[in-house]
Amino acid sequence: MQQKHVSILVAAGSHLGSIENSRNGFLEVNRFLENAGKAPLFTVQLAGLSKTVRLGNGMYTVRPDVLVQEIRSTDLIIVPAFSDDIRRSLKQNQAFIPWIVRQYKAGAEMASMCVGSFLLASTGLLNGKSCSTHWQAAEAFRAMFPEVDLVTDKIITDEHGIYSSGGAFSSANLILYIIEKYAGREAAVYCSKVFQIDIERSSQSPFIIFQGQKDHEDEPVKRAQEFIEKNYRDKISVEQLTDMLALGRRNFERRFKKATSNTVVEYIQRVKMEAAKKNLEAGGKTINELMYDVGYSDTKAFRSIFKKITGLSPVEYRNKYSKELWAV
Template sequence: MRKVTVGILVFEGCQESGLTAPLDVFRIVEALSTAGSASEPVALEARFVSIGGGMRRTAGDLRVETVPAESATLDAVIVPGVHHRDVADLLRALTPLDAEAAWLAKVASSGAPVLASCSGVFMLGAAGVLDGRRATTSWWLGPALHDRFPNVRLEADGRIVADGVCVSAAGVTSYHDLALWLVQRFAGEDLRRACAKFLLLDLDRQTQTPFVIEQLMEAPREDLIARARDWLNARLTQTVRIEDLARHCGVSQRTLLRRFRDTADRTPARYLQTLRLARAKALLEDTALPAAEVAVQCGYADVATFRKTFKLRVRLTPYQYRERFRRRLPDETVVGAAAS
């Protein structure tokens, strides 16, 4: 049986899911592999490593015995998430992890894949291995990753993005996606698909866009953007002129456009569309209004434009979004929705 050794980097305050979720996948892989789902039996063995080795405590005070990362021979490394309360807390938590970041840089330079999801992607950013590469993270952390590591080519809607030896994934539950990526890399696509079916994981989900809650996105650290947001939210059904928005914010149109580009990474028109789609999502989740009425209440001139824009930005039709996310009573039978 061919053995692949995957290091799982353990550090003080890391999230437990990044340590344990891959283990479940690896055990299933070995069972399926020996049962004939792979042309060659393969075992993915996890090894907990840390800088210097020894005991480490996770965010939930789980004590994990590790071996020294510096002397371990590894085929790949998974980086767990960094526990944090908000973005500022996350950035502060990176400061004591310089040694871990330096080690990750060495691993990547050796050609071994380094994988992380959600807040763990910031560790790869701190290691410098994402500079010039494509990467993703959880949708609400995207703006912060772009701000902290501007040389990263952020694919904000990506569920899992591989660029060279660097593999990044979206939310904290994406450790299964990372583990399955390793299965494909070292054991082939057939075993990856068999394992995904066994775990009831959908391999066709390529985007995290439908899950975005715009109201929970990390707000731009800019008073002007906050003033513009409040003014625009009160006028979603109206025709908005850039000169009126600039006048409300007390700046010239040129300054307004520059501040939006530098801080919100989009134009005011694009920002307005984001706010309108956020209201559309809320109406689709909480009401039975038909798509035409949702379009009107969100400021779209006609339902065809609304459907086209919604599908382009959310990657689902209004009908599909309502079917997936609308609120239901615990005993309610799933039935067709009004929007289409």
């Protein structure tokens, strides 16, 4: 296997755990290979803009191994997650951008952890490509980077040498994914066991909490959203909403999608399924009972939509998250 140089950025506002988890993953592969009598694969360096970087609101001081301008070439750049305000962090880390672009054009691959995707997207390298990020940051990401194809249901994206991961600890799944590509399946399985990470997890859909996007100025659309959220137990149609707002269907649907990033039907479904998820978590009701509670009478349709949105069947979701089962 060809040696790989990995540059993990120590950016202002970075999450220390994101940096350390990435570094430890690649170093564990080296230990695995050395124990098998093979040469280590990864040279791992923490790379910064200055010789010391304060993280965690000043709680930690990190001393990068090298300044980015000293790195002539690298094979993989890891952009860690941010724990500070994203907009402030982007302003503080602008100097990374031209270096990242140069390295990518020279053949380096890129990987963003969680909301590290914001810095990677700032380079323009993600335009026209797919990307994942934490589901809580999805609306802000779409507003800032409309030319990027944000896919909130996926934990990992891999396109033209650029990788991204979903939120929080799912970044560990991306590290395993990259380890498998560079070092092989055996090394990835070994690391998954050492760090106790589910290697096959590919979707963050079960973890998404739907929060209707209301950060817009279209008042009729807001009225429709509020009506849907208050009356999710009923059967709601697009015609009912257009009559209530005295708007044409085509105009209403266009404005709704622009304001919320969902079609009207998708929004209704997501609100109903979010209520169903909460009922499943609370326990105490059968699947049919909670199905009726959120305005469905067709069992097949309910189960199909639930799985489409969450990636799990209602029974699987209940088994995973029910308070009753956790209390046993």
